[in-house]
Amino acid sequence: xxxxxxxxLGGFAVGKTSLIRRFVTNVFSEGYHTxxxxxxxKKIVKVDHQELMLVLWDLYGEDEFQHxxxxxxxxxxxxxLVIDGTRKATLDTARVLQQTVVRTLGPLPFVAxxxxxxxxxxWEIDQPVIEQLQxxxxxxxxxxxxxxxxxxxxxxxxxxxxxxxxxPSRTSL
Amino acid sequence: xxxxxxxxxxxxxxxxGRISVDEDWAQLRTLLLAPEQTQLDELRDRLDNRSxxxxxxxxxxxxxxxxxxxxxxxxxxxxxxxxxxxxxxxVRKSPQTIVDAIAPIMGPAIRQAITRALQSMTExxxxxxxxxxxxxxxxxxxxAWRTGRPFAxxxxxxxxxxxxxxxxxxxxxxxxxxxxxxxxxxxxxxQHVLSGMLTAIQHYxxxxxxxxxxxxxxxxxxxxxxxxxxxxxxAYLAGVIRGTPPASLRERFRxxxxxxxxxxxxxxxxxxxxxxxxxxxxxxxxxxxxxHYEAPPxxxxxxxxxxxxxxxxxxxxxxxxxxxxxxxxxxxxxxxxTEPGIVVTNAHSTWSGYYLEGLRDPLAKDPSxxxxxxxxxxxxxxxxxxxxxALEPQLIASRARSMLQPPGTVQLQVKGDxxxxxxxxxxxxxxxxxxxxxxxxxxxxxxxxxxVSVSVPDLLDRVNRAVIRFGPGSASIAPSDRxxxxxxxxxxxxxxxxxxxxxxxxxxxxxxxADQTGPAALNLNLSRQRxxxxxxxxxxxxxxxxxxxxxxxxxxRMVTFRASLEAHPKEPEPARP
Numbered sequence: 001x002x003x004x005x006x007x008x009l010g011g012f013a014v015g016k017t018s019l020i021r022r023f024v025t026n027v028f029s030e031g032y033h034t035x036x037x038x039x040x041x042k043k044i045v046k047v048d049h050q051e052l053m054l055v056l057w058d059l060y061g062e063d064e065f066q067h068x069x070x071x072x073x074x075x076x077x078x079x080x081l082v083i084d085g086t087r088k089a090t091l092d093t094a095r096v097l098q099q100t101v102v103r104t105l106g107p108l109p110f111v112a113x114x115x116x117x118x119x120x121x122x123w124e125i126d127q128p129v130i131e132q133l134q135x136x137x138x139x140x141x142x143x144x145x146x147x148x149x150x151x152x153x154x155x156x157x158x159x160x161x162x163x164x165x166x167x168p169s170r171t172s173l
Numbered sequence: 174x175x176x177x178x179x180x181x182x183x184x185x186x187x188x189x190g191r192i193s194v195d196e197d198w199a200q201l202r203t204l205l206l207a208p209e210q211t212q213l214d215e216l217r218d219r220l221d222n223r224s225x226x227x228x229x230x231x232x233x234x235x236x237x238x239x240x241x242x243x244x245x246x247x248x249x250x251x252x253x254x255x256x257x258x259x260x261x262x263x264v265r266k267s268p269q270t271i272v273d274a275i276a277p278i279m280g281p282a283i284r285q286a287i288t289r290a291l292q293s294m295t296e297x298x299x300x301x302x303x304x305x306x307x308x309x310x311x312x313x314x315x316x317a318w319r320t321g322r323p324f325a326x327x328x329x330x331x332x333x334x335x336x337x338x339x340x341x342x343x344x345x346x347x348x349x350x351x352x353x354x355x356x357x358x359x360x361x362x363x364q365h366v367l368s369g370m371l372t373a374i375q376h377y378x379x380x381x382x383x384x385x386x387x388x389x390x391x392x393x394x395x396x397x398x399x400x401x402x403x404x405x406x407x408a409y410l411a412g413v414i415r416g417t418p419p420a421s422l423r424e425r426f427r428x429x430x431x432x433x434x435x436x437x438x439x440x441x442x443x444x445x446x447x448x449x450x451x452x453x454x455x456x457x458x459x460x461x462x463x464x465h466y467e468a469p470p471x472x473x474x475x476x477x478x479x480x481x482x483x484x485x486x487x488x489x490x491x492x493x494x495x496x497x498x499x500x501x502x503x504x505x506x507x508x509x510x511t512e513p514g515i516v517v518t519n520a521h522s523t524w525s526g527y528y529l530e531g532l533r534d535p536l537a538k539d540p541s542x543x544x545x546x547x548x549x550x551x552x553x554x555x556x557x558x559x560x561x562x563a564l565e566p567q568l569i570a571s572r573a574r575s576m577l578q579p580p581g582t583v584q585l586q587v588k589g590d591x592x593x594x595x596x597x598x599x600x601x602x603x604x605x606x607x608x609x610x611x612x613x614x615x616x617x618x619x620x621x622x623x624x625v626s627v628s629v630p631d632l633l634d635r636v637n638r639a640v641i642r643f644g645p646g647s648a649s650i651a652p653s654d655r656x657x658x659x660x661x662x663x664x665x666x667x668x669x670x671x672x673x674x675x676x677x678x679x680x681x682x683x684x685x686x687a688d689q690t691g692p693a694a695l696n697l698n699l700s701r702q703r704x705x706x707x708x709x710x711x712x713x714x715x716x717x718x719x720x721x722x723x724x725x726x727x728x729x730r731m732v733t734f735r736a737s738l739e740a741h742p743k744e745p746e747p748a749r750p
Contacts, residue, residue: 003365003446005347036377040348040369050250055349055369071376075347077446 001044003053004162005075009068009101010082011093012061015115018145019082023152024056038072045159052159061093068097070104078109078162080154085114085142088124109161111139113154118144326358329466335416336464338398341368342433342454344444345409348372351444351451354458371411375402405430407441412461422463429457498549502527505547512538514563526553534563536571562614569615576613577606580670581663583624592616595623599632599671629738632668636661636681636736641707643730645690648702650710658710661734668736669715678717678741683708684725684733700724707732717741 008016017039024041037060044053059072061082073079079101084090094112101108112133114125133140139157143150203210242248264271310328317327338359342351350368355361378390389404399418403410403426410430414422433454434441440450502522509529510517514537519530527549533540540558544551562572566587573585573592583596592610603626610619639661641654650658668679685704687696704722713720725733 003349003448005349005369036373038373038377040366040373042363042366048250053365055365057348057369057373069376069380071380072373074376075344075349077347 001051001053002163003055004077004159006054006056006158006162007073007076007079007101008056008058008082009079009094009097010061011084011087011090014061014082014084014087014090014093015145016061016080016082017058019113019115019143019151020056020058023148023155037069043155045155047156047159047163050163052163054155054159068100070100073101073104076101076105076108078111078158080158081110081112081138083112083114083125085116085123085125086119091125091129109158111141111154111158111161113141113143113150115143115145117142117149118146332466333416334465334467335414335418335422337412337414337418337422337462339364339413340458340461341371341411341413342451342458343368343372343409343411344441345372345405345407347444347446349444349446349448351408351448352454352458354455354462356462356464368411371400371402401426403427403430405434407434407438407444410461418463419465422461425463426461429461432457498553501548505544505549508547509540509543512543513565514538514568515540516561516563523555526550526555529554529556529558531558532561533558534568535560536568536575537563564615569613573610573613573616577609578670579606580667582627582667587616590615590617592619593623594619594621597625597627597667599667600626600628601673601675602670627667627671629668629671632664632671633679633736633738635664636668636734639734641703641732643703643732645688645730646699647730648699648706650706655710658707662711665711665715665718669717672717672738672741676741677738678719679715680719680721680737680739682721682723682735683711684723684735686725686727686729686731686733688728688730697724703730703732 008020010016020041020043024043039058041056041058042053043056044051046052057072057076059068081094081098082090083094098110101110114123114130116123130140139161141150141154141157143154238248309331313327313331314324316322317324320327336356339353339355339361341353341364343349344351348369348371350365353361353364353368374393375390378384379386379388382388389402389409391402391404393400397415399414399416401412401414401418401423403412403423408430410426410433412422412426437451437454506517506520509515514534515531516533517529517531519528521528529540540556541551544554562568569592570585570587573587577585579585579594579596580598580602583594583598583602586593586595592613594606594610598606603621603624606621607619610616639657641650641657643649644651665679665681672679683704685700685702685707687700687703689696701722701724704724708720708722711720719739723735
């Protein structure tokens with residue numbers, strides 16, 4: 001089976017771990033987040049009858065994003081950016097993180113998910129901003145850790161991008 | 174440029190002169206351009222008929238597959254279902270073909286697997302056998318019972334010096350798992366996730382200490398497990414080891430990793446996530462699955478000698494004891510057989526000791542006393558004796574003495590079947606002896622010519638004439654006078670014997686005397702003490718003799734006797750209701 005390393009990136013408490021926890025093979029406790037800053041998990045997705053194993057490196061989110069260990073990013077085939085819809089600052093964090101990845105690894109397939117869609121009324125990120133992101137080439141999804149929505153689509157899209165021979169999405173620096 | 178010669182010929186028919194020219198021209202053209210014309214015709218046919226020829230495709234198909242496969246995995250994806258279906262159909266239709274095809278591979282693989290399983294089983298059996306009866310083995314049995322694990326497994330774990338439980342081959346850059354193997358019975362977590370975490374930990378340590386790319390985490394320890402990491406340029410090898418591995422194992426890891434890098438160089442460079450090609454490294458990783466167990470404790474030669482010596486000593490001691498016991502038994506039997514009044518009819522040894530059976534005269538020596546005297550444990554001897562009358566002279570004499578109860582002044586001797594009595598005795602005893610003697614078993618005749626009869630008055634007179642003298646102020650009897658007192662005692666016994674059959678008894682007053690020296694009270698007391706001292710020797714155990722102590726008055730330091738007959742008081746009749 002084909003395997004790909006994928007990093008989960010996002011600011012502090014955006015809900016990365018909560019979003020994927022119920023969809024992945026969970027072996028290690030979350031305690032590793034605060035010790036070595038990462039937990040590795042696994043998810044198998046099917047794209048056009050072909051199975052793909054995503055080995056997810058769930059990086060500890062912090063607002064001091066410049067402290068993201070670049071060594072953890074190395075070898076990634078793609079990445080997932082997680083944004084908290086109720087905190088606009090997390091979008092800025094995601095932008096910087098995306099630029100960090102591009103600077104470190106070059107352009108790679110990625111998807112973004114705006115979490116907490118169950119609290120839509122409290123969102124600080126409005127539709128024009130999201131459209132702006134999409135225009136910049138960001139595949140944006142909406143999800144809810146609480147309701148368990150949006151995750152399968154997110155992984156399916158990223159898996160398709162990873163298996164596609166086409167060049168990665170247009171990214172902006 | 175080329176035109177059809179036939180068509181050209183039709184347009185030339187009106188003029189015969191021209192026909193000849195045209196024919197010549199055509200002939201000339203045929204001669205000059207025939208090969209090119211043929212090629213042109215073939216090309217036209219191909220253009221007119223565009224259907225693909227299988228023969229042509231067959232020429233380019235392998236190359237086409239190779240070129241298409243280089244780009245991506247779509248060719249494999251597209252062909253996989255057809256290959257699978259074809260394989261399934263072949264297995265169903267002609268399984269023997271498949272068997273023949275894979276037999277060369279499967280045979281050695283199966284043999285190897287069986288050999289390993291048998292080796293493992295034999296090793297476990299040997300260890301179980303070695304430890305089965307030891308104290309440590311007993312402790313391990315308890316542990317096996319407590320944990321629910323097989324005893325052999327518990328033994329192996331305790332005997333374990335080291336064992337490589339798992340080996341991971343991991344792509345260095347991505348942390349993705351290339352291949353993984355585990356020892357039999359090892360519980361494996363998700364090896365893909367574990368590979369990622371192992372890589373993350375290495376990155377973490379490198380970043381934390383600011384180490385360069387060359388400075389890597391080579392080893393870490395968790396409880397009883399050690400994780401060895403051997404770094405290569407494209408991949409690294411991680412071995413999870415239980416126990417304490419030797420340094421030589423690290424070299425083996427290094428060799429294996431080098432071989433993998435050499436054999437899989439292209440796959441490692443172009444690795445994009447498909448680890449299928451790394452299946453081939455399985456034998457290399459199996460080389461790393463080493464295990465070493467503690468050898469069973471060898472019993473030292475000294476222990477064997479000590480044990481052997483102890484056994485030898487025990488055997489010697491047992492033999493010596495048995496010999497001594499047997500000797501004592503033989504001596505005892507010899508003595509028993511010569512003992513008067515005892516006839517041994519059966520004597521043999523049993524598993525617990527000895528058995529004795531025979532006849533024993535009641536007056537013969539007690540065999541149990543002889544057993545003790547012979548140094549034999551009485552508990553080892555079981556005996557059964559039947560009573561009988563022995564006719565040995567000494568036993569007949571004993572029996573006669575027992576029956577006749579002669580006084581001390583009479584000697585009895587057995588001469589053949591005759592009992593001979595000598596000495597002196599009362600008339601009454603002499604008469605009684607004559608009546609009873611012939612009733613003694615073994616006695617046919619009785620002779621008492623040598624026996625002098627003594628009457629009761631003579632005996633009384635003998636007592637009355639006796640005097641025991643004392644020193645001044647003393648109540649103790651001198652040794653020479655003691656003999657006299659004992660003679661009086663014998664006389665009293667004769668008297669007892671003499672009056673035993675009559676209705677009389679003897680009264681003996683023992684009179685203590687003292688001289689007039691000193692106070693009278695002291696003398697009276699001394700007199701009493703002297704009489705009592707004599708009485709103490711005479712004793713009072715005579716049913717027909719009444720002894721009393723009296724005090725005499727005079728000037729001599731002595732004790733005298735006053736013996737007389739008196740009527741024996743009748744015993745009071747039981748009271749009637």
